[in-house]
Each structure stands twice: as C-alpha cells, then as structure tokens.
Amino acid sequence: MNTHDHILKSFDSELDRLYDEIKQMGELAMAQLNAAVDVLGRRDSNAAARVVANDDAIDALENSISVDVLKLLALRQPMARDLREVYAALRISSDIERIGDYASNVAKRSIVLNNSPAIPAAGRIARLAKTANALLGDALKAYAESDAELAAKVRDADADLDAMYTSFFRELVTYMMEDPRTIGACTHLMFMAKNIERIGDHATNIAENTWFVVHGDMPEGERKKEDRTSE
Known part of the structure; x- marks a missing residue:
C-alpha cells in the first residue's frame, strides 16, 4: 500500500468513526424521548430525574x-464530498444534542406536573413523541445510508407533526378556558409539546444536511410548516 492509499484508508476509518458516534448519539436521543414520555405517563419523578441526568452521555458524545x-x-x-461529510457530521451532532436537551426538558417538566392532579390530555404527548421519534429515526437512517429521497420525505413529513402540535395546543387552550384550575398544568404540557415539535425541526435539519452531503446543495423551496399556534 502506497502512502496515498494509506492516507485515504485512514481518512475513511476516521469518517466511519464519526458515523458510528452519530449513530450512537441518535439512538440515545430517541431512547431519551421514549423514557421521558414513559415517566410522564407513570408520574414517576425519580425516574424522570434519571432521564434528565442521562443527557450528559449525549453531551459527551457531541x-x-x-x-x-x-x-x-x-x-x-x-x-468536495469528504468536506461535506465532515461538515455535516458537526451540524448533525449539534442537532442531536439539542434533541437530547428537549427530551430532558420534557422529563423536567413532568416532575413539576406530578405536583398537580393528572390531566387526561397529557396522554396526547405520547402520540406527539411517537411521531417525532419516527421522523428522527427516518432522518438518521437517511443519513447513515446517504438516502436523499428518504431525507426529502422526512423534510415534508415534519408538517404532519406541526399539525398535531397545533391541534393539541388548541385542545389545551380549551381546557384552560373551561377550567382555570388546569392553567398551570396545561402550560407545562404546552411547553412539553413545543419541545417535541422542535425535535421534529431538528430531525428535518438532519435530513437537509443529508441532502447536502449527497447533492452538494440544500433542498429547494421553503419547508412546509403547519404550526398555526400563533394565529
């Protein structure tokens, strides 16, 4: 093996290491969100505190x-593409770190929420999280496999999560209007739902960076947005 071939093989090995670390980060972030929703449903503050503490592992990987x-x-x-792959790895690791933070925030708010009577609407958080994690899983798969078509589908599908978030937001506003005693708890649920909606945005960022690696440019056109909570 000549020196040039050795350098190329060494670079590929180091790039593979980046991909493995990002895969590990992504798996941890998805597990964090699942755990945060689980402790919310069980109203388990001790387990929620452990979810918050586990965010350190994602930070260390970043x-x-x-x-x-x-x-x-x-x-x-x-x-060329080698540079794009390295640049995208840095951006994607940052997105996953933020996803971990949002999952941790959901767990933190569940601890506070446990001081109030249970609200049936809290069950909708699990549906939001399932949709967000599916987006994230597809985004990570697209990145690992350099699948630009799947990345484009993730980018489009984020609008569905936006629509779910908007519907839930309006449902919570109705709860608060009908029973002002629920305002505190519903406010925490709103923040939790917004955190999950933002996870979808970061999954979309990962998808767009995958497109960038494959094609050398960003996807054309504006992202589809269905977040109508400001209207």
Missing part, C-alpha cells in the same frame, strides 16, 4: 465528535 471533526479538518484537509 464533544467527542467536535474534537474528531477539528482533527480531521486540521490533519486531512478534506475537499
């Missing part, structure tokens, strides 16, 4: 990826 990316940029000076 830091590791940032260091690896800087090393690759400094030592390998990648060009």
Whole structure:
C-alpha cells in the first residue's frame, strides 16, 4: 500500500468513526424521548430525574465528535464530498444534542406536573413523541445510508407533526378556558409539546444536511410548516 492509499484508508476509518458516534448519539436521543414520555405517563419523578441526568452521555458524545471533526479538518484537509461529510457530521451532532436537551426538558417538566392532579390530555404527548421519534429515526437512517429521497420525505413529513402540535395546543387552550384550575398544568404540557415539535425541526435539519452531503446543495423551496399556534 502506497502512502496515498494509506492516507485515504485512514481518512475513511476516521469518517466511519464519526458515523458510528452519530449513530450512537441518535439512538440515545430517541431512547431519551421514549423514557421521558414513559415517566410522564407513570408520574414517576425519580425516574424522570434519571432521564434528565442521562443527557450528559449525549453531551459527551457531541464533544467527542467536535474534537474528531477539528482533527480531521486540521490533519486531512478534506475537499468536495469528504468536506461535506465532515461538515455535516458537526451540524448533525449539534442537532442531536439539542434533541437530547428537549427530551430532558420534557422529563423536567413532568416532575413539576406530578405536583398537580393528572390531566387526561397529557396522554396526547405520547402520540406527539411517537411521531417525532419516527421522523428522527427516518432522518438518521437517511443519513447513515446517504438516502436523499428518504431525507426529502422526512423534510415534508415534519408538517404532519406541526399539525398535531397545533391541534393539541388548541385542545389545551380549551381546557384552560373551561377550567382555570388546569392553567398551570396545561402550560407545562404546552411547553412539553413545543419541545417535541422542535425535535421534529431538528430531525428535518438532519435530513437537509443529508441532502447536502449527497447533492452538494440544500433542498429547494421553503419547508412546509403547519404550526398555526400563533394565529
């Protein structure tokens, strides 16, 4: 093996490591959201506190990826698609870190929510989370497989999560109007729902960065948005 081939093989190995770390981050983030919704349903504050603490593992992986990316940029000076892959890895790891934060916030608010009587509407959070995690799972799959078509589908599907969030927001407003005693709890549920809606936005960011890696540009046109809560 000549020196050039050795350098290429070494770069590919380091890039594979980035992909593995991002895959691990994504799996942790999805598990965090599932766990946060689970402890909400069980009204288990101790378990919710553990979910919050587990966010440190995602943060540590993001830091590791940032260091690896800087090393690759400094030592390998990648060009063309290689550079896009390294750049996208940095951006995607940041999106996953934010997703972990949002899942942690859901768990934090569930602890406060446990001080109030249970509200049946809280069950809708699980449906939102399931939709968001499906988007995230598809976005990560598209990235791992360099599947631009799947990435485009994720980008379009985020509008469905927006519509679900808008419907839930309006339902909570109705609850508060009919019974002012629920205002505190419903406000926490609104924030939780917004956190999950934002997870969908970050999953869409991952999809767009996958498109960028494959095609060298960002998808054309504006994202479809169905968040009508400000209207």
